[in-house]
Amino acid sequence: MLNQIMQSRLRGVMLLGLILIFLPAFFANPFHYELAIQVGIVAATVVGLNLLVGFAGQISLGHAGFFGLGAYFSGIATGTYGWSSIPALVAGAIAVGVVAWIVGRPILRLKGHYLSMATLAVGFIIAIILENERALTGGPDGMSVPPLEVFGWQLSTFGRYSLFGLEISGVQAWYMVAGVLLVIATWFALNIIESPIGRALRSLKGSEVAAGVVGVNTTKYKSLVFVVSAVYASIMGGIYAHFQGFITPDLASFDFSIVLITMVVIGGMGSTFGVILGAVVIELLPQALADFQELEMAMFGLILMVTMIFMPKGLLPTLNSVVPNITRKKAAEVRHDSTG
Amino acid sequence: MTALVEVKGLDKVFGGVHAVEDVNFSVEAGKVYSVIGPNGAGKTTLLNLITGLYTPTKGEIRLGDESTARLTSNQLAERGMCRTFQHMQVCMNMTAIENVMLGLHLRFNSGLLATLFRLPSMRRNEALARERAAQLMDYVGCGDYLASEASAMSYGALKRLELARALAVDPKVILLDEPAAGLNATETAALEELIRKIAEQGVTVILVEHDMKLVMGISDQLLVLNYGRVLAEGTPEQISQNPDVIAAYLGG
Amino acid sequence: MFSEFLQYLFTGTTIGATYALIALGFTLIYNASHVINFAQGEFVMIGGMTTVALTGMGMPMIVAVVLAVILASVLGLALQRLAIAPAKQADVVTLIIITIGASIFIRGIAQVVWGKEYHSMPNFSATQSLEVFGAVLNSQSLWVFGIGAVLVVALVLFFTKTLSGKAILATSMNKEAARLVGIRTQVVLMLAFMVSAFLGSVAGIVVAPITFTSYDIGIILGLKGFVAAAIGGLGSGVGAIVGGLALGIVEAMAAGYISSDYKDAVAFSMILLVLFFMPRGLFGAKVVERV
Numbered sequence: 001m002l003n004q005i006m007q008s009r010l011r012g013v014m015l016l017g018l019i020l021i022f023l024p025a026f027f028a029n030p031f032h033y034e035l036a037i038q039v040g041i042v043a044a045t046v047v048g049l050n051l052l053v054g055f056a057g058q059i060s061l062g063h064a065g066f067f068g069l070g071a072y073f074s075g076i077a078t079g080t081y082g083w084s085s086i087p088a089l090v091a092g093a094i095a096v097g098v099v100a101w102i103v104g105r106p107i108l109r110l111k112g113h114y115l116s117m118a119t120l121a122v123g124f125i126i127a128i129i130l131e132n133e134r135a136l137t138g139g140p141d142g143m144s145v146p147p148l149e150v151f152g153w154q155l156s157t158f159g160r161y162s163l164f165g166l167e168i169s170g171v172q173a174w175y176m177v178a179g180v181l182l183v184i185a186t187w188f189a190l191n192i193i194e195s196p197i198g199r200a201l202r203s204l205k206g207s208e209v210a211a212g213v214v215g216v217n218t219t220k221y222k223s224l225v226f227v228v229s230a231v232y233a234s235i236m237g238g239i240y241a242h243f244q245g246f247i248t249p250d251l252a253s254f255d256f257s258i259v260l261i262t263m264v265v266i267g268g269m270g271s272t273f274g275v276i277l278g279a280v281v282i283e284l285l286p287q288a289l290a291d292f293q294e295l296e297m298a299m300f301g302l303i304l305m306v307t308m309i310f311m312p313k314g315l316l317p318t319l320n321s322v323v324p325n326i327t328r329k330k331a332a333e334v335r336h337d338s339t340g
Numbered sequence: 341m342t343a344l345v346e347v348k349g350l351d352k353v354f355g356g357v358h359a360v361e362d363v364n365f366s367v368e369a370g371k372v373y374s375v376i377g378p379n380g381a382g383k384t385t386l387l388n389l390i391t392g393l394y395t396p397t398k399g400e401i402r403l404g405d406e407s408t409a410r411l412t413s414n415q416l417a418e419r420g421m422c423r424t425f426q427h428m429q430v431c432m433n434m435t436a437i438e439n440v441m442l443g444l445h446l447r448f449n450s451g452l453l454a455t456l457f458r459l460p461s462m463r464r465n466e467a468l469a470r471e472r473a474a475q476l477m478d479y480v481g482c483g484d485y486l487a488s489e490a491s492a493m494s495y496g497a498l499k500r501l502e503l504a505r506a507l508a509v510d511p512k513v514i515l516l517d518e519p520a521a522g523l524n525a526t527e528t529a530a531l532e533e534l535i536r537k538i539a540e541q542g543v544t545v546i547l548v549e550h551d552m553k554l555v556m557g558i559s560d561q562l563l564v565l566n567y568g569r570v571l572a573e574g575t576p577e578q579i580s581q582n583p584d585v586i587a588a589y590l591g592g
Numbered sequence: 593m594f595s596e597f598l599q600y601l602f603t604g605t606t607i608g609a610t611y612a613l614i615a616l617g618f619t620l621i622y623n624a625s626h627v628i629n630f631a632q633g634e635f636v637m638i639g640g641m642t643t644v645a646l647t648g649m650g651m652p653m654i655v656a657v658v659l660a661v662i663l664a665s666v667l668g669l670a671l672q673r674l675a676i677a678p679a680k681q682a683d684v685v686t687l688i689i690i691t692i693g694a695s696i697f698i699r700g701i702a703q704v705v706w707g708k709e710y711h712s713m714p715n716f717s718a719t720q721s722l723e724v725f726g727a728v729l730n731s732q733s734l735w736v737f738g739i740g741a742v743l744v745v746a747l748v749l750f751f752t753k754t755l756s757g758k759a760i761l762a763t764s765m766n767k768e769a770a771r772l773v774g775i776r777t778q779v780v781l782m783l784a785f786m787v788s789a790f791l792g793s794v795a796g797i798v799v800a801p802i803t804f805t806s807y808d809i810g811i812i813l814g815l816k817g818f819v820a821a822a823i824g825g826l827g828s829g830v831g832a833i834v835g836g837l838a839l840g841i842v843e844a845m846a847a848g849y850i851s852s853d854y855k856d857a858v859a860f861s862m863i864l865l866v867l868f869f870m871p872r873g874l875f876g877a878k879v880v881e882r883v
Binding site for chain 1: 357391392393401412414416417418422423425429430431432436438441442443444445446448449450452455456458462465466469505506508509563
């Protein structure tokens with residue numbers, strides 16, 4: 001039994017890795033790479049958010065706040081104070097984790113719509129601070145961020161690098177970074193879910209009362225998953241800042257929070273591979289709709305609405321129930337989809 | 341014998357209404373202690389108070405030599421108290437065995453780092469937990485559902501699953517809220533057998549139940565509640581002959 | 593000193609009254625269906641923008657207002673029928689995303705029809721403003737208070753005197769019981785969405801001369817309405833009104849005495865503060881969890 005789950009989890013991550021390796025075969029130009037990198041970074045963020053929303057059942061409408069905080073921490077630490085990238089990412093993750101822990105304790109007592117209201121408020125406050133502390137953040141105009149520096153390399157999208165004698169471009173190098181991070185993020189998330197901690201988290205959604213009477217400290221686990229998902233967002237925010245080279249307070253905006261949670265819900269709450277699919281769909285949809293020009297926004301809303309009405313469980317879980325047994329490796333995934 | 345659970349002067353008021361009023365009793369270790377009474381008598385409220393889901397308006401609850409009225413339900417679980425629910429609280433987003441493994445949370449937990457990297461210590465713990473959970477499912481008689489989703493189980497099987505989860509906590513005292521509700525005669529007989537087995541292993545049982553045959557058969561001591569107050573307390577024989585109880589039940 | 597305070601108070605109560613109307617819309621839908629309608633702000637936008645567009649085409653103000661309100665109410669009905677009703681068993685979060693999808697859709701259409709520009713609307717009265725103890729009171733504020741008050745009285749009468757109103761109340765208290773006594777709960781839901789859209793569009797129309805209007809004004813006004821409803825306690829009508837006024841006044845005071853950059857931050861901190869101490873808002877029902 002245990003072996004079986006181990007294998008299915010391994011198989012899922014391996015499949016993801018394989019897709020990421022062969023995907024560039026379809027890329028025609030650097031823009032495709034950039035799009036893929038962007039999708040990868042955001043996908044890793046929603047894999048973290050899914051732990052909170054999909055598995056633990058706690059709504060967050062302010063998660064972009066933590067993404068933005070992470071981005072600005074990296075941007076300010078490396079750009080203004082000359083830190084190197086990795087220590088900045090780590091320190092940013094710790095700082096954002098502490099912030100999430102402090103605000104999480106009181107607001108996670110709230111339930112349902114009140115929790116969504118409170119998280120929305122936290123996100124807004126972060127965005128407003130980033131917008132108005134001009135001396136530090138550059139205000140609404142944003143700030144530029146130096147390239148990612150790993151082991152002495154300055155990783156710029158415009159650069160050229162040689163790896164094991166292979167000549168690669170900047171976007172290709174970045175694609176590798178984003179791909180590796182997405183695989184790690186997924187791997188960690190799957191490990192958390194298939195563990196005592198993961199069961200405790202899922203029980204918060206399944207029955208908080210039951211969780212309590214068997215000894216799960218529900219307050220502690222809510223805080224834990226809130227912090228973990230915030231740390232995911234912070235690190236990916238920092239990475240994103242280095243990738244774009246320029247950040248604005250929009251990264252922390254309510255709009256982006258909504259984008260993130262939409263990815264989780266449309267992909268399939270509680271399905272790690274589902275939410276990655278959700279990120280892909282939501283990031284690429286505007287590209288596909290570009291032909292509609294001024295109707296793009298209306299089309300986006302319509303598609304979102306119709307998808308959620310007809311597939312309330314999200315894309316991947318619905319696909320899985322329509323075509324059972326085809327995607328065996330996701331069997332373990334689907335089991336976590338809540339019915340409630 | 342010493343009292344394992346002791347309730348003194350317990351009051352719970354909801355918006356001016358006394359759901360439980362001045363209730364006193366004590367349960368000796370290793371006994372089956374039942375709480376009966378008409379609908380709305382305050383039985384479930386009493387259970388919710390004892391298990392930390394509600395905070396008493398007044399009064400004291402003791403578990404062993406500790407006052408527990410202010411403890412949360414998870415702190416009570418750490419002290420060896422667990423329960424089942426009248427309206428089942430099974431996590432439908434998990435498999436059957438995972439629900440029971442959830443009950444082993446306190447015994448086989450792993451740290452965040454061990455979890456993230458899936459260290460051998462964590463994997464060993466998981467294997468042990470899974471094995472223990474499977475034993476418990478066999479013990480309560482839902483061994484057929486080892487590979488099932490919780491959402492695919494029948495009502496009776498879910499009730500037994502909840503019991504297995506409560507036993508997983510390895511409780512000193514287990515509180516059962518109407519375990520026989522909705523079960524047929526055969527299932528009830530099996531349940532009676534099971535409760536007897538649990539009690540024989542030294543686990544104290546506090547039982548809220550409407551099925552009089554079951555209650556009279558297995559209880560060592562009975563408490564009768566009516567309108568939130570204690571109407572009578574005694575052995576099954578004493579209770580069945582108590583005129584107040586007969587009047588209350590026959591609608592006197 | 594006092595005139596300054598009075599000035600902020602005027603500004604705050606005016607915008608607060610608007611928030612209160614929007615919050616009442618949230619409350620109504622929440623009571624009938626336990627859905628938080630994130631498209632509520634779009635009704636506000638539809639009200640203002642339709643009125644501006646129709647008067648721009650030369651239509652008399654009053655006709656434009658009536659048509660705008662009708663359009664918004666029909667939209668409310670359509671939202672319930674086409675988006676909410678088909679998603680019966682959906683999760684809370686899923687419903688949030690559906691209403692957000694609806695709001696993006698409506699906004700997208702509005703952007704195509706009316707463009708992205710800001711539009712202004714003249715005050716309802718020829719007199720632009722009055723002076724009260726040294727503070728300037730915009731004449732439109734009086735319209736906001738007046739119409740707000742009339743609507744609140746009308747709502748109270750609707751809920752206490754009419755069968756439809758009582759049916760909505762009954763459904764919000766216990767849907768199953770309401771169904772059992774013969775209330776057609778689907779009709780009640782449609783009614784709730786319509787009345788809610790009506791309230792939102794009126795708010796959008798009366799406030800338009802003060803704030804300007806544009807295709808995307810619904811986002812922030814809708815959110816403020818949600819904040820007001822949550823401060824008051826979801827489901828409480830009195831709470832929505834108190835929450836709306838309190839939010840408007842706090843914002844205006846924060847903008848005046850602290851910094852207009854941080855006025856929204858103050859508003860959002862206020863909701864956090866309220867929820868820390870009262871997890872169900874000021875007037876939210878205390879519920880005992882049944883297990």
